[in-house]
Amino acid sequence: MVLDRLFRPKPALTAGRALYAAVVEQARRPDLYAQMGVPDTVEGRFEAYTLHVVLLLDRLKGQGAAAAETSQALFDTYVGALDDALREMGVGDLSVGKKMRKLGEAFYGRVKNYEAAFEALPDTGPLEALLLRTAYEGAEGATASRLAAYVVEQRAVLAGEPLDDLLTGQAGWAAR
Numbered sequence: 651m652v653l654d655r656l657f658r659p660k661p662a663l664t665a666g667r668a669l670y671a672a673v674v675e676q677a678r679r680p681d682l683y684a685q686m687g688v689p690d691t692v693e694g695r696f697e698a699y700t701l702h703v704v705l706l707l708d709r710l711k712g713q714g715a716a717a718a719e720t721s722q723a724l725f726d727t728y729v730g731a732l733d734d735a736l737r738e739m740g741v742g743d744l745s746v747g748k749k750m751r752k753l754g755e756a757f758y759g760r761v762k763n764y765e766a767a768f769e770a771l772p773d774t775g776p777l778e779a780l781l782l783r784t785a786y787e788g789a790e791g792a793t794a795s796r797l798a799a800y801v802v803e804q805r806a807v808l809a810g811e812p813l814d815d816l817l818t819g820q821a822g823w824a825a826r
Contacts, residue, residue, distance in 0.1 A: 661817070662716065666723020668819025670731065673702040673724075676823050686797045688785050692739075696732075697785040700757060701801065703728050704764045706821060709808040716817050729754070760784065768805070774798045800824075 677698040683690045688698055706724060710717040732753055736746050763784075767777040774795070781794035781801070807824040808816075815822065 660719070660723075662719035663723045665720045665817055665819040666725075667727050669706055669720070669724045669816070669821055670703075670727040672819070672821040672823070673699060673706065673728070674731075676821075677702050682797075682800075686800060687792060688797065689787065689789070693787060694785065696753075699728070699731075700760050701764075701785065702804075704761055705801070705804055705808055706816070707761070708764070708768060708805065709811065710816060713813055717813065720817055771802065774802065777801060 677695065682688045682698055683694070688694045703724065707721050710721045710724075729750070733746060733750060736749055737743075741749055763780050764777075767780050770776040778794040778798045781797050782788060782792060785797060786792035786794060803824045807822060811820075811822045
């Protein structure tokens with residue numbers, strides 16, 4: 651009994667891991683790639699995962715200590731998954747640190763840019779421009795209006811999600 655309580659993960663860690671699992675499930679939805687045109691590449695998937703993590707972090711921001719702990723656990727789980735993915739792709743131990751630093755910089759840049767794009771809403775122009783630069787890698791002829799509408803919809807659904815649900819690892823995404 652005592653050992654069980656001693657070694658049980660903190661609720662925020664459990665919630666962060668569950669939220670990351672929800673991110674993975676949502677970011678792997680075929681419609682993101684087939685209907686919205688996100689490239690089904692390593693870079694495209696990185697952008698899809700990052701987008702969904704950012705949406706959850708945005709929802710949890712400013713919601714108190716428990717939300718901050720859950721956000722940190724979500725971020726830590728995300729970073730751990732990136733590290734694991736690099737290693738599975740064959741990146742050597744000596745290079746993983748450098749690549750993780752680059753991915754970390756990219757992530758923080760995305761967070762800053764998404765925050766600015768969210769502040770500009772309901773004008774979706776900045777969000778579409780950001781998605782074109784990131785998710786679509788500047789692909790010629792790409793249009794981000796459908797993905798921008800998806801982001802706005804997911805953000806609205808998460809805003810209506812009870813905080814207690816998020817703090818127990820339950821993320822409700824909009825059905826598509």
